Amino acid sequence: MDYDFTSIERKWQAWWAENKTYKAVEDPSRPKYYVLDMFPYPSGAGLHVGHPLGYIASDIYSRYKRLKGFNVLHPMGYDAFGLPAEQYAIQTGQHPEKTTNENIARYRRQLDRIGFSFDWDREVRTCDPAYYKWTQWAFLKMFDSWFDNALGKARPISELEDAFERGGSGAVDAACGEVEPFSADEWKAKGPKEKSDTLMQYRIAYQGETSVNWCEGLGTVLANDEVKDGLSVRGGFPVIQKKMTQWQLRVSAYAQRLLDSLDGLDWSDSLKEMQRNWIGKSEGCEVVFKVTDGVDTYDMTIFTTRVDTIFGVTFMVLAPESEWVEKLTTPDRKEEVESYLSYVKKKTERERMAETRTVTGVFSGSYAENPLTGEKVPVWISEYVLSGYGTGAIMAVPAHDSRDYAFARRFDLPVVSIIEGCDVSEHSFDAKEGRMCNSGFLDGMDVKQAIEAAKDYVEEKGLGRRKVNYRLRDAIFSRQRYWGEPFPIYYKDGTATPLPFEELPLELPEIGEFKPSEKGEPPLARAKDWTYDGWPLEKSTMPGFAGSSAYYLRYMDPHNDNALVSPEANAYWRSVDLYVGGTEHATGHLIYSRFWNKFLFDLGYVCEEEPFRKLVNQGMIQGRSNFVYRIVGTNTFVSLGLKDAYDTTEIHVDINLVYNDRLDIAAFKAWRPEYADAEFILENGEYVCGWAVEKMSKSMFNVVNPDNVCDTYGADTLRLYEMFLGPVEQSKPWDTKGIDGISRFLRKFWRLFYDRDNLIVEDAAPSPAELKSLHKLIAKEQEDIENFSFNTTVSAFMIAIGELTDLGCHKKAVLEPLTILISPFAPHIAEELWHVLGNTESVTCARFPEYDGRFTAEDSCTYAVSFNGKTRFTVDLPKSMGREEAASHVLSLDKAKKYTDGHEVLKVIVVPGKIVNIVIR
């Protein structure tokens, strides 16, 4: 009987499904292990060969842990809300739910073919009302909470109201927006609307005006991690900055905790570093400068991390959006300032980035007084100062800050060095080192000392205070879109007072069209009767990360209608032990999830503060993308060889429309409505596409389908091959070269059991050599799997099976454990052969064989003999032989004499079991 993977795989997949082999049930008598994959967004492109890389690795680990006796939770679901389905809906009029369900069905079929050990009874879909009920519930909890800085945790808003009753705004140290201090009496005197507005400044889910990333192409705002290079990640449309009132999550309140608990996580250093940078803690000082426009004098606060350089301040700079701009612009400068402001306002985010190096700015006409020197310095306005960070105003020290330096050179402002011996004629000196000079009481100090001394001085004299700033911003939580979770919020007095809608879930209403309304309102404005109790409901929906922030908790108890997760289920499964997914979520999902979990932890709904204990980033399997070149401003496409004669935009084209880099023009026209009437400039009658190796993703249209690999080679070969390609964490382009080797290996494994049609397994006792091969494999596999080194495990299988084939071993006592060993990687063939050996339960129920140490118990081992570090020959010595004995034995050998003749032996180094190095002269 040949190895017929098609029927074997079909047979056992059905058997596993029927017997619910991988169903996870809470069982306090057994240790738990929770292995999670980042659930996929079910795109129209389907699953590509890059997705399974991580899924296969986590599946291997899950199966391995089961064999080790753990009760493994290994669920899967779908991140089903999102922009692509909605964009598709706008284009085609199809309801996003319909396309999403179709895509999910396709994903499921594809996943099933690969033989994953998911517990499908726990599947979740973020777009299912029974699921998003709990997303909305968490939002309402955040709406009903504030962050107590003193305790460093979230608390119910009712406790804040009590505190205000007792002592006004001074009674608490809370994370909040801008609030005028008020007394208890003033609080009591406030009307309901005023109270509501004040509390809004404190809520963890709050509504507030902020500068947002507005994407006209998508008709919605986007979070910072949804924008890259000034373009939207989904769709690649330009993004501009715009002031809008939006729902936001007070993630910034958790900045310090998000930073601190990073240390205890078993994540890669690079990922932790990315999060640290994103949080961007900087410790500095706020300093108050007196500023005057010649008429009035104000106190203006700035933030700096280099107070020590305050004697080198030669000017001040305001962000164009700063509220100080209006106050400090003198009448004679008004016209010029206004024209600068309108110039800045016109630019898109992308233009601002592209022009990073060009220095622009304008003088306000006002002057500031240096609080330490009393010196008057001019106040300028420039876009290089950001309104959203610090106070939106800086003190400029051109000698020791390269940005200030560039500005000073551009506008001929003085540069004063305050560090001894540095040359600032060409560049600024930014390093925090050297000895201070021209700095009054700081003179002679080392820079590090001076920073502390200057901070102390500023605080003592009441000129400012120490301050910690974070780059992490609050998350903008509204999207002006249809296909997302509706906010359970309604507005009682028109738009004034948002109130919670408690009868969850608040289901998404049906609407006819998915575009924004004619008035430019979000699509939900099209819904008939989108009201509660006669009052209007919120019309925006939640962003993509809402549904993915707590899904790992829902898997613990997916059918519970009374709680996100029951305390019992949560106490058993606790948190994710192993999380596998891509790095692209480093500053999005993985920050939001940690925030969300900490919030639920503060309120006592979950028992662990961190959601993901160990995290492995699988590398991306890259694809080979193809491009077409559109002439700017037209719908005409020019072939690769001729494109340099035109001004073109490079556009990704689906690799399925391209054969051997030649575009199928008819298929291309049919691909997208906007290309239906495209025209082409051909070379030699063909349209030649460009290509590049890049990330395999639906947006690059370079997806390779794993189904084809399963058809040709089988799922077990696909699994082994993806692991064999290289380390899981490493990125590599997809390449089918080499897959034949894996296929050969599995057939070789099969032939240990079958000789043509005959089962040739025998009951005889295994020989020492056979046991050695087996136990070498057990030891190696155990070590490698624990280290996530799956490619070397596959090599170890090949070696073991090669050895057993050479030994002609067909003994059940060897083959049975061998089958268990290979089952995490190639579960179908293992299951088949496991049953062939007479077992009735799944191989999953077996135990991972114990390594008995036998092969290392041999009495001799091989030493490499080196002279001055160069290895010359090898020699087998008894294991029991001591270092000195081994040294003299080796020196007495004729082979050794050949090298020592005429030389003096200075030293002999013996590393037991490994090497004898003889130092000669």
Added chain:
RNA sequence: GCCCGAGUGGCGGAAUGGUAGACGCGAUGGACUCAAAAUCCAUUGUCCCUUAAAGACGUGUGGGUUCGAUUCCCACCUCGGGCACCA
């Protein structure tokens, strides 16, 4: 610009201070076969050489530590990723 990570045969990669190139692919030669497929065996870093023996060189470049460095340290080069006026 700043912060990470990586550079090893024709290719994917192995080796975390101790015989560099495991394992696989590809290639070449051979066995079986009328033939093919499949399978099996041998060779396969470079140089010197008819071949072999023996040797020399060899893990991006240059230095260092060490009896011994792909591995540790310093500097540089190249590639990949992240952040990008964050004061």
